[in-house]
Amino acid sequence: MATHKLLLHPADPTCPQVATNVLVECLQSIGLIGEPVRLAAETIYPAGEHFLQLITFLGCSPMIELEPPADTDSLEAGSKDGRYCHVTVTECGGHLQFRADEHSTEPRCPQCRKPEPQWREQLRAWQQDPQHLHWSCAVCGYTGQLTDLNFRKSAGFGRNFIEIRGIYPSEAIPGEALLASLKALTGCHWNMLYVRE
Numbered sequence: 001m002a003t004h005k006l007l008l009h010p011a012d013p014t015c016p017q018v019a020t021n022v023l024v025e026c027l028q029s030i031g032l033i034g035e036p037v038r039l040a041a042e043t044i045y046p047a048g049e050h051f052l053q054l055i056t057f058l059g060c061s062p063m064i065e066l067e068p069p070a071d072t073d074s075l076e077a078g079s080k081d082g083r084y085c086h087v088t089v090t091e092c093g094g095h096l097q098f099r100a101d102e103h104s105t106e107p108r109c110p111q112c113r114k115p116e117p118q119w120r121e122q123l124r125a126w127q128q129d130p131q132h133l134h135w136s137c138a139v140c141g142y143t144g145q146l147t148d149l150n151f152r153k154s155a156g157f158g159r160n161f162i163e164i165r166g167i168y169p170s171e172a173i174p175g176e177a178l179l180a181s182l183k184a185l186t187g188c189h190w191n192m193l194y195v196r197e
């Protein structure tokens, strides 16, 4: 079953990768996440003591479950379907990774804002050969890279991703204190996107 997620990633695709343990220590020190919980296939982090100060929930009184279930089966199942809010931290072996919602719509040219209908083919070519990052706009002639395309919070590139599971699109955003901590750690501004995967 797929989970709704809020993903955070460096806005600049050239931002160097940060080791997962360094990122985890940072997120623990500010109280976004608690102590690791090991599941069968991965490590997750329950919400820390300042989670609700660092993540801003929009709208009125959201039904957010922050407490992980006590029994192992519910813990595993709830991690897959996002029944409770928790965090994972991933790095991509130093390689730039692209993550997108399955229903991501056509990204737009950063200059003329016209959609790029060929984006899936171009991304596939880049994923097969990282040299194919070059992109130019057939409408206005803008010349740059695939990472310049504007995916409007439904896709993005990065070497690190912070994954907050159990968050629906536009339900919550990272607060300024969290974004400032991530910038201080990495030297880059961070962006967000929403996916279901």
Ligand SMILES: [Zn+2]
Pocket (backbone or CB within 6 Å): 109, 110, 111, 112, 113, 114, 137, 138, 139, 140, 141, 142
């Ligand atoms: Zn253009």
